[in-house]
Amino acid sequence: xxxxxxxxxxxxxxxxxxxxxxxxxxxxxxxxxxxxxxxxxxxxxxxxxxxxxxxxxxxxxxxxxxxxxxxxxxxxxxxxxxxxxxxxxxxxxxxxxxxxxxxxxxxxxxxxxxxxxxxxxxxxxxxxxxxxxxxxxxxxxxxxxxxxxxxxxxxxxxxxxxxxxxxxxxxxxxxxxxxxxxxxxxxxxxxxxxxxxxxxxxxxxxxxxxxxxxxxxxxxxxxxxxxxxxxxxxxxxxxxxxxxxxxxxxxxxxxxxxxxxxxxxxxxxxxxxxxxxxxxxxxxxxxxxxxxxxxxxxxxxxxxxxxxxxxxxxxxxxxxxxxxxxxxxxxxxxxxxxxxxxxxxxxxxxxxxxxxxxxxxxxxxxxxxxxxxxxxxxxxxxxxxxxxxxxxxxxxxxxxxxxxxxxxxx
Numbered sequence: 479x480x481x482x483x484x485x486x487x488x489x490x491x492x493x494x495x496x497x498x499x500x501x502x503x504x505x506x507x508x509x510x511x512x513x514x515x516x517x518x519x520x521x522x523x524x525x526x527x528x529x530x531x532x533x534x535x536x537x538x539x540x541x542x543x544x545x546x547x548x549x550x551x552x553x554x555x556x557x558x559x560x561x562x563x564x565x566x567x568x569x570x571x572x573x574x575x576x577x578x579x580x581x582x583x584x585x586x587x588x589x590x591x592x593x594x595x596x597x598x599x600x601x602x603x604x605x606x607x608x609x610x611x612x613x614x615x616x617x618x619x620x621x622x623x624x625x626x627x628x629x630x631x632x633x634x635x636x637x638x639x640x641x642x643x644x645x646x647x648x649x650x651x652x653x654x655x656x657x658x659x660x661x662x663x664x665x666x667x668x669x670x671x672x673x674x675x676x677x678x679x680x681x682x683x684x685x686x687x688x689x690x691x692x693x694x695x696x697x698x699x700x701x702x703x704x705x706x707x708x709x710x711x712x713x714x715x716x717x718x719x720x721x722x723x724x725x726x727x728x729x730x731x732x733x734x735x736x737x738x739x740x741x742x743x744x745x746x747x748x749x750x751x752x753x754x755x756x757x758x759x760x761x762x763x764x765x766x767x768x769x770x771x772x773x774x775x776x777x778x779x780x781x782x783x784x785x786x787x788x789x790x791x792x793x794x795x796x797x798x799x800x801x802x803x804x805x806x807x808x809x810x811x812x813x814x815x816x817x818x819x820x821x822x823x824x825x826x827x828x829x830x831x832x833x834x835x836x837x838x839x840x841x842x843x844x845x846x847x848x849x850x851x852x853x854x855x856x857x858x859x860x861x862x863x864x865x866x867x868x869x870x871x872x873x874x875x876x877x878x879x880x881x882x883x884x885x886x887x888x
């Protein structure tokens with residue numbers, strides 16, 4: 479929840495933040511394919527553009543309209559609540575190319591739904607956000623992408639049906655975000671604020687009851703300076719131990735399966751949800767996309783940009799959309815300049831050379847020559863993410879033979 483609050487606060491409340499959107503019910507679109515010049519998001523994909531927005535559902539529901547898509551265009555509107563549950567992922571995979579009209583409603587709303595609404599999306603929290611992805615194929619595709627993004631439109635329900643709006647909701651007192659405080663007992667201030675804007679779920683009742691002993695309660699005022707030293711130190715020890723546990727687990731994690739999804743999917747597996755947030759908050763559920771991460775070769779050694787590796791695919795992954803393999807430097811996890819301006823390779827790459835159902839990709843600093851699939855490596859250590867959009871069952875269930883990078887014998 480805290481990583482999520484950081485984004486919510488910076489994008490809607492902190493006008494000095496580089497990612498500031500301007501408030502609620504407003505989109506901020508990024509309409510170009512990511513390149514090494516873009517450093518605001520770590521491990522960005524090179525397949526889609528990003529669009530960010532947040533909704534405040536306390537006053538009334540919000541109508542969300544989407545435009546028609548050109549054939550073959552992929553998009554997904556990944557909506558998360560304050561818990562980071564992915565409670566809705568409408569888009570081309572689920573809804574096709576035709577534009578749709580959705581109604582977002584908060585936990586306490588129970589009203590009439592206009593006949594023109596295609597689907598009601600109900601959240602258990604007052605505030606919800608989206609990281610929307612729209613596919614792009616190079617810089618020549620930017621005008622088409624912009625036209626689609628400008629068709630993503632929010633309208634309060636009262637304005638949509640031509641009725642008087644309800645009374646404004648009280649102005650929230652968002653606590654100012656400080657990263658250091660979030661890793662101290664003062665994190666409870668943020669947590670109490672967030673819990674004051676959720677519909678308490680029975681599955682969380684036992685955990686919440688146990689938290690009350692240290693001052694965690696929906697909407698309650700918390701003063702970390704009032705804690706006695708023993709309690710303060712005990713809470714801090716718990717924070718440090720939890721972070722260490724999450725860091726240990728993320729160090730060996732190789733995919734996103736089981737880390738992102740709805741409450742119904744994740745249940746009370748709070749640790750997996752936290753691991754997902756630490757690895758890459760706002761990752762997608764495996765039904766929409768599966769991500770494989772790579773930081774070591776087949777011998778278990780860290781990947782090194784001065785060496786040459788090959789990845790042999792016995793068969794390409796089963797996907798309904800597309801797949802790609804993207805290269806990043808470490809520790810920054812950003813795209814890096816190379817002589818052919820290629821930061822990812824996949825089934826949409828022009829000139830991809832296949833071998834029957836499979837293919838081989840060369841990873842290294844030097845061009846392997848004509849007829850080879852080359853993904854240039856940066857200087858020093860590197861990291862890769864393979865993304866499979868619309869994965870088939872063989873990918874999700876782990877029966878597809880995952881390729882691994884091995885040192886080249888050439």
